[in-house]
Amino acid sequence: MKALSNKRRRDIGQQKWQFIAVIITVAMGVAMFAGTFNAYLNLGTSLEASYDRLHMADMVVTGADEGFVDSVQSVEGVANAIERRQADVPFVIGDDDLLGRVIGFPGDGQPAIDQIDIDEGDYLDPDAPTDVLIEKHAAANFDLGVGDSFTIADVEVTVVGIVTSPEYLWPARDEQSLFTPPDTFAVVFALEETLDGLGSTIALDQVLVEYDEDADREATDEAVENAASAANAGGTQVLEDQPSNSAINEEISGLQSMAVAFPVLFLSAAGMAIYVIMTRLVFSQRGVIGTLRASGFGKKQLAAHYRSYGMLVGIIGAAIGALFGGLMARGMTALYTQVFSIPDLVARFHLPTVLVALAFGAVAGIVASIAPARLVMRMEPAEAMRGDVPAEAGKESIFEKLLPPLRRAPVRWRMTLRGIGRNMKRSSTQVIGVVLAMTLIIAAVGMLDTIVRIVDRQFDEVSLSDATAIFNVPVTPDAIAEVAGVNDVAGAEAVMTLQASIKNGAETFSTTISGYEADTTMHGFPEPLPRTGILVGQAMGDVLDVSVGDNVTVVLGQLDAEITTSIEGFVDEPLGTVAYMQLDTLINSIVASNDDVDPALLTSPAYTTAEARFDQGANAENVMDRIQDLDIVATVVNETALRDAFLDYQAFFYAFIGLMVVFGAALAFALIFNIISVNVAERSSEFASMRANGLSYRRVANMIAGETFLLTALGILPGMLVGWWAANAFIKSFADEQMPITADVAPITFVIASLSMFVVAGLSLLPALRAVKRIKVGEIVRERSV
Amino acid sequence: MNNLAVKATELTKTYGEGETAVHALSDVTFEIPRGEFVVLQGPSGCGKTTLLNQLGALEAPTSGDVESNGYKLNGLDDDGRTDYRLNTVGFVFQFYNLVPSLTAYENVALIAELTGDDVRKRSEQVLASVGLGDRMDHFPGQMSGGEQQRVSIARGLVKNPPLMLCDEPTGALDTETGIQVLRLLRSITDSGDRTIVVVTHNSQISEIANRVIELKDGVVLGMHLNDDPKDPGDVAW
Numbered sequence A: 001m002k003a004l005s006n007k008r009r010r011d012i013g014q015q016k017w018q019f020i021a022v023i024i025t026v027a028m029g030v031a032m033f034a035g036t037f038n039a040y041l042n043l044g045t046s047l048e049a050s051y052d053r054l055h056m057a058d059m060v061v062t063g064a065d066e067g068f069v070d071s072v073q074s075v076e077g078v079a080n081a082i083e084r085r086q087a088d089v090p091f092v093i094g095d096d097d098l099l100g101r102v103i104g105f106p107g108d109g110q111p112a113i114d115q116i117d118i119d120e121g122d123y124l125d126p127d128a129p130t131d132v133l134i135e136k137h138a139a140a141n142f143d144l145g146v147g148d149s150f151t152i153a154d155v156e157v158t159v160v161g162i163v164t165s166p167e168y169l170w171p172a173r174d175e176q177s178l179f180t181p182p183d184t185f186a187v188v189f190a191l192e193e194t195l196d197g198l199g200s201t202i203a204l205d206q207v208l209v210e211y212d213e214d215a216d217r218e219a220t221d222e223a224v225e226n227a228a229s230a231a232n233a234g235g236t237q238v239l240e241d242q243p244s245n246s247a248i249n250e251e252i253s254g255l256q257s258m259a260v261a262f263p264v265l266f267l268s269a270a271g272m273a274i275y276v277i278m279t280r281l282v283f284s285q286r287g288v289i290g291t292l293r294a295s296g297f298g299k300k301q302l303a304a305h306y307r308s309y310g311m312l313v314g315i316i317g318a319a320i321g322a323l324f325g326g327l328m329a330r331g332m333t334a335l336y337t338q339v340f341s342i343p344d345l346v347a348r349f350h351l352p353t354v355l356v357a358l359a360f361g362a363v364a365g366i367v368a369s370i371a372p373a374r375l376v377m378r379m380e381p382a383e384a385m386r387g388d389v390p391a392e393a394g395k396e397s398i399f400e401k402l403l404p405p406l407r408r409a410p411v412r413w414r415m416t417l418r419g420i421g422r423n424m425k426r427s428s429t430q431v432i433g434v435v436l437a438m439t440l441i442i443a444a445v446g447m448l449d450t451i452v453r454i455v456d457r458q459f460d461e462v463s464l465s466d467a468t469a470i471f472n473v474p475v476t477p478d479a480i481a482e483v484a485g486v487n488d489v490a491g492a493e494a495v496m497t498l499q500a501s502i503k504n505g506a507e508t509f510s511t512t513i514s515g516y517e518a519d520t521t522m523h524g525f526p527e528p529l530p531r532t533g534i535l536v537g538q539a540m541g542d543v544l545d546v547s548v549g550d551n552v553t554v555v556l557g558q559l560d561a562e563i564t565t566s567i568e569g570f571v572d573e574p575l576g577t578v579a580y581m582q583l584d585t586l587i588n589s590i591v592a593s594n595d596d597v598d599p600a601l602l603t604s605p606a607y608t609t610a611e612a613r614f615d616q617g618a619n620a621e622n623v624m625d626r627i628q629d630l631d632i633v634a635t636v637v638n639e640t641a642l643r644d645a646f647l648d649y650q651a652f653f654y655a656f657i658g659l660m661v662v663f664g665a666a667l668a669f670a671l672i673f674n675i676i677s678v679n680v681a682e683r684s685s686e687f688a689s690m691r692a693n694g695l696s697y698r699r700v701a702n703m704i705a706g707e708t709f710l711l712t713a714l715g716i717l718p719g720m721l722v723g724w725w726a727a728n729a730f731i732k733s734f735a736d737e738q739m740p741i742t743a744d745v746a747p748i749t750f751v752i753a754s755l756s757m758f759v760v761a762g763l764s765l766l767p768a769l770r771a772v773k774r775i776k777v778g779e780i781v782r783e784r785s786v
Numbered sequence B: 001m002n003n004l005a006v007k008a009t010e011l012t013k014t015y016g017e018g019e020t021a022v023h024a025l026s027d028v029t030f031e032i033p034r035g036e037f038v039v040l041q042g043p044s045g046c047g048k049t050t051l052l053n054q055l056g057a058l059e060a061p062t063s064g065d066v067e068s069n070g071y072k073l074n075g076l077d078d079d080g081r082t083d084y085r086l087n088t089v090g091f092v093f094q095f096y097n098l099v100p101s102l103t104a105y106e107n108v109a110l111i112a113e114l115t116g117d118d119v120r121k122r123s124e125q126v127l128a129s130v131g132l133g134d135r136m137d138h139f140p141g142q143m144s145g146g147e148q149q150r151v152s153i154a155r156g157l158v159k160n161p162p163l164m165l166c167d168e169p170t171g172a173l174d175t176e177t178g179i180q181v182l183r184l185l186r187s188i189t190d191s192g193d194r195t196i197v198v199v200t201h202n203s204q205i206s207e208i209a210n211r212v213i214e215l216k217d218g219v220v221l222g223m224h225l226n227d228d229p230k231d232p233g234d235v236a237w
């Protein structure tokens, strides 16, 4: 109906800033949904596409008996299996010494499983054993191009190609170090012959298994694991646990929760704002509604008219949001595929996502208008005759009831308290708005707090060494002493680290076990290492369902050894879930468990390294260089590199925190601004009469500000609680057995979130107070109260 | 202090500009001595409310001036006008404009607090004087129109202002209640030092006034005195 739509247009025009605030809030929510959800879908699809094309292994089995590669092919669901070897060896690239990884590749072309993309250069030449292909993260980090040379275990190699590997889209060394500092790790692909030429290095035998397209993943995993166990395999790794894959999947699932959580927050806020504006509009137009009803308009027709305001605003906001979201999705997908270097960018335009986003906006608008439209249905034609608003029933505020001395406070203070009770729904809307905004801020910033706390704990309490020296000679006490004797080195200790599968009955946990000196100063333990027995990570204890005193079996695949020992305690370490024993006890147990183990093998530099601490104030780089210069040392790994890398990102973190605070503030602003505007509009005649009776503008403004700040304050505590809860829920979506992290929100975050709410409330007040200042007392008092 | 309560000099108020300008008041000049009950009357739209708002410093004049109880209103800034209203004027509006979340007592006390000590005593006294001694803890929503109007009179009176300005105080009331309210307003001038100006478009009510100012199209048509004002109860309306 033309006249009604004119009315709607003018009504909206009259409150254009309020409606614009709502439209922006809807648009933000919808854009975030369309952008994030699309990115989430695209990222998943892109990853799948790359895995399919490059035949990413579905299972990696290490150290199985010969013949396993053939026998596993007959397992139901298995499509193919190949053998391959890899070894972790010292690299020297320019000035950097690190423990790199060499993966053996066939000379006659790519393997059938875990293929690579050659981004630059050519594939390996079967007649050139010093040629290598370097994984692109390492190439970028160490600035290596085709034709450049560096050293692997004293052999000079030449880069002939730069490649992308599906196993290293996220370059992690292993499950225990998902955050591998880039300066400490590099992956190259080389001929088997090259691998053989790397001297004393012990290469790991792997069988890569690829499943049928339509295989039942879980059943096949289990069947292959059983077969591997029968073939005495040292370890198995399903695709889910593959470090790169699991890091990317964590991120994808984080994206998914973000894609839902953010829009829910923003659309709820927008919905509440629409509710507030529309309720007030309907109320102030009750005379009009009564008149229209008296003139023959039906209840439903008028209800639909008022519902259409919300729908219109919702759709406009959603359309703007969907547009930005669509653009955002392209950018976000591109950004993410780049961050994870996924070679196949499938950036589809998911029309359904956009439609769902549009629908979200419209539905938020309609749902928010339902209650106000219901109000319309309840209004009778007789309202037109009565005209004036039925006097609200005043009552004492809850504050005065709870705190009777307040009854003696000046009336203008009590008026502020009662202002809150005047429209409970509207007041609770503001409180909820504050809670939502604080939730957004605390959850986002709390996540960063958690990371900061994890890094701090890891380096202040758990990992206490500054560097690890990897030797090229058997690790004897003399070798350790030589490292300890280096200038500015405070101490050095031997540390043995082995791949381990820890079993209790049917439960298995794949991890590493480290042997430390009894009185180690390189690693922080809650209590001294027990003389016998084993300490395991808390999460491992839960998975294995063991308590102190229980026996577990530790399978050491690399050494073909199996030891039985008792759980002596649990450690709670932020990065990784691993196991610890006293070094001597570990060595003695291995020797005792298997007569075939050559005790000399245990001094292999592949298993035992020296962890070193530097003197306070020493220049770490110089000390590492001096250790590196020892003839017996192959390479030195900087143990604090992760913290350094983390510090490098600090500016980015602060930017992220800033952005989240801005988002939360925008959300709170849209709501509080609308609520105050409506409040002031509704009470203009009341304020005008107070002004006429001699209350100064400042007094009236203080009263309004008092109400606003009081309501904001009421939202602070619940906001902190819900925010803390949300931070926990959010963190949980990133946690897993290997990294059982829990939220750790810094107190300052609560303070920042709370203060920002008061700042927002203050800002939202400004336009409303300007409106109060502009109230034409002389004009308003000549009208009946509205 | 001279014995003039209000003196308006060539007071002009124009709303809007150019073609659409409305000359709500043109060159209005008059004097009101202290202690009188004055009725300002005229047809709808003649400028009564506009004039009252000028006397109460709710709006700035376009030109001319009002002197009232020692204040020259033209040239006062917002703080000055607030100060003038607080110390000098009590307002009563046609639609009461009480604060719905405050009781009768609190509506009055809100203003009493701004103008001195003894808030409770003064508020209770003035409410008793308007006949609401037993209704002090009622909220506006629980009171009749006449009672609400009496609360708003009490709110105007509590600061003991020399000038009361009432815009159609009986406009929303029935005859019986209207008479009560008019009696109350009349009694305010009994002491002789309070002046009251009542706006009405009802010419009958003018019979109870000492002085009647007749307004039409923004100019003063005439002003006359009643030697023997009637009692509100004797007026037929």
Ligand SMILES: Nc1ncnc2c1ncn2[C@@H]1O[C@H](COP(=O)(O)OP(=O)(O)OP(=O)(O)O)[C@@H](O)[C@H]1O
Binding pocket: A779, A782, B015, B016, B022, B023, B024, B043, B044, B045, B046, B047, B048, B049, B050, B051, B201
């Ligand atoms: N803000 C304004 N803008 C333009 N014109 C105005 C404004 N306020 C009042 N007027 C005009 O000024 C004139 C005088 O208005 P005023 O309210 O003083 O009339 P009144 O005598 O009180 O009428 P009533 O008895 O109906 O209350 C009217 O013509 C009115 O339309």
Ligand SMILES: [Mg+2]
Binding pocket: A782, B048, B049, B050, B167
């Ligand atoms: Mg009027």
